[in-house]
Amino acid sequence: MTDLLKIAVPSKGRLSDRTLELLSKAGLHVPRHARRLLADVNGRWRLLFVRTGDIPEYVATGTADAGITGLDQVAESDLPVQTLLPLGFGRCRLVVAVPRLSGISEPAQLAGKRVATIFPRLTARFFAQRGISVEIVPLSGATEVAPQVGVAEAITDLVETGSTLRQNGLVELETLLRSEAVLIANPQSSDARKPLFYELQAALKSVLDAQTKRYLMVNLPQARLEEVKALLPGATAPTVMHLLGREDWVALHAVVPEDQINGLIPALKRYGAEGLLVLPIERMVP
Numbered sequence: 001m002t003d004l005l006k007i008a009v010p011s012k013g014r015l016s017d018r019t020l021e022l023l024s025k026a027g028l029h030v031p032r033h034a035r036r037l038l039a040d041v042n043g044r045w046r047l048l049f050v051r052t053g054d055i056p057e058y059v060a061t062g063t064a065d066a067g068i069t070g071l072d073q074v075a076e077s078d079l080p081v082q083t084l085l086p087l088g089f090g091r092c093r094l095v096v097a098v099p100r101l102s103g104i105s106e107p108a109q110l111a112g113k114r115v116a117t118i119f120p121r122l123t124a125r126f127f128a129q130r131g132i133s134v135e136i137v138p139l140s141g142a143t144e145v146a147p148q149v150g151v152a153e154a155i156t157d158l159v160e161t162g163s164t165l166r167q168n169g170l171v172e173l174e175t176l177l178r179s180e181a182v183l184i185a186n187p188q189s190s191d192a193r194k195p196l197f198y199e200l201q202a203a204l205k206s207v208l209d210a211q212t213k214r215y216l217m218v219n220l221p222q223a224r225l226e227e228v229k230a231l232l233p234g235a236t237a238p239t240v241m242h243l244l245g246r247e248d249w250v251a252l253h254a255v256v257p258e259d260q261i262n263g264l265i266p267a268l269k270r271y272g273a274e275g276l277l278v279l280p281i282e283r284m285v286p
Contacts, residue, residue, distance in 0.1 A: 004046040005196040008058040008067035011049040015181060018089045019068045023047075025282065026203040044196065056081055059186050065193055066186070066200065072158060072179035076119045082187040084201050088208055090181035091160070094119060096126070097170040098154045099147045107173055110134050113153040116146035119176075123156045126176045144168040206283040213284060214258045217277040219243060222250045224271040231267055232256060255281065 009023070010016035020030055028041045039047045048064055055069035056077035067081075070090055074081060096115070098104045107130060116137040117123045127134045134154075139146065143155040144164060156176060159165060165172065183204060185197055220228055225240065229252075232238055238254035256264065261278055268276060 004040065004044060005066065005193060005200065006046045006048055006064045007200070008048045008050050008055045008064035008069075010052045010055070010069065013052070015052055015068075015070065015090050016049075019181065022068075022087065022089075022204060022207060025207045026200075028203075045200075053077075056184065059184050062186050062188065064186070065189050066197065067184050068181055069184065070179050071182050072119065072122070072177055074182065074184060075177055075179075076121050078121055080187065081184045083182050084185050084197070085183040085204060085208075087181040087183060087204065088211070090179070092158045092179050093160075093175045094122060094156055094158055094177040094179065095162075095165075095175050096154060096156050096173040097144075097159075097165050098173060100169050100171050102147075102153070104154070104173070108132055110154050114151070115154045115156060116143050116152035117156040118143060119156055122176055126156070144170060202285070203283075206285045209284040210281040212258055213255050213281050214261055215279040215281050216254050216256050216261070216264070217251065217275075217279070218268055218273045219249055219251050219275045220268070220271060220273040222248050225250055225252070228252065228268060228271050228273070231264060233260060255284070 009019050023030065028045055030039050030041060030047060037049055041047060048058065050058060052069050053073050055067040056074050056079045058064040059067040059081045060079035068087065071083070072092070072094055074083065096107055104110065107127070111132050111134065114135045114137050115123055115127070116139050118139055118141060120136050120138045124136050137146070137152045143157045145168065146152045146155050147170070148168070155170070157165070158179070159172070162172060183201065189197070229238060232254045233256060238252050241251045243249045243251055265276060
C-alpha cells in the first residue's frame with residue numbers, strides 16, 4: 001500500500017473535528033471507529049492521527065506526505081515544509097500579554113524580565129527582532145497563570161477572543177502571529193505523488209470556495225431580466241431559461257455570495273420575482 005498518500009491530521013480537539021469535517025465534505029469519509037492511529041480512505045489516502053504539534057515533524061521527515069495543522073505549529077517548528085492552502089478555520093492569534101496592573105504598556109518594557117510560553121522559538125524571535133533581551137520560560141500549557149504564581153512577568157499565548165486572558169487579569173500588548181489551519185506538504189515528495197497532492201488540494205479548495213456561496217433560483221418577468229442581472233454579483237454569468245407555457249417569464253439561476261442573499265431577496269421581489277430558492281453548494285470547481 002505504498003502508493004497511498006499519507007496525511008497527518010490532528011488526533012483530538014476542535015481542530016481535529018473541523019479537519020475531519022472538511023475532509024468528509026471533500027470525499028474523504030473516515031468512520032468514527034477508525035479515528036485512532038490511522039485509517040485508509042477510498043483506497044488512495046492514509047490518515048495518520050497524531051498530536052497537532054507533531055504534524056510538521058511528520059511531514060518534514062517524510063513520515064507523512066501532507067498534513068493539516070495550525071500555522072502557529074508550522075512557524076514554531078521552523079521545519080522545511082510547504083504551505084499549500086489556508087483552510088479558514090482554527091483562526092487565532094499569538095500575543096504578548098501582561099497583568100493588567102503591571103504598569104507595562106509595550107514590549108520594550110519587558111527588557112530583562114521573564115516571558116512564559118509554549119512557543120519558545122516564535123517568542124525568542126519576536127523579542128530578538130526588536131532588540132529586547134528577555135528570559136524565555138518554556139511551558140507545556142496553562143501559560144495564563146504564570147504571572148499569578150510568579151513564574152514570569154509576561155506570557156505569549158494563543159487567543160481567539162481574548163476572554164481567557166481577561167478572566168486571568170491579563171491584557172494584550174502586541175500580536176506576534178495570526179494563525180489558522182493550513183494544508184502542508186513535504187516539498188521532497190516524489191513526482192509520482194504530485195497528482196495526488198493536486199487532487200487533495202483541489203478537493204479541499206472546492207469545499208472552501210463553496211462555503212461562502214449559495215445557489216439562487218428565481219422566476220421573473222423577462223422584461224425585468226437585464227435589471228435583475230445587474231443586481232447579481234455571481235461568480236459567472238447567470239443561467240437563463242424560458243419557462244414552459246409562460247413565454248414572457250424566465251428562470252434565472254446564479255451563484256451569489258451568501259452574505260448578499262438577504263439584501264437581494266427584497267430587491268428581486270420589487271422586480272416581480274417569484275418562486276425564489278436559495279440552496280447550499282457542496283463544492284465549487286472552476
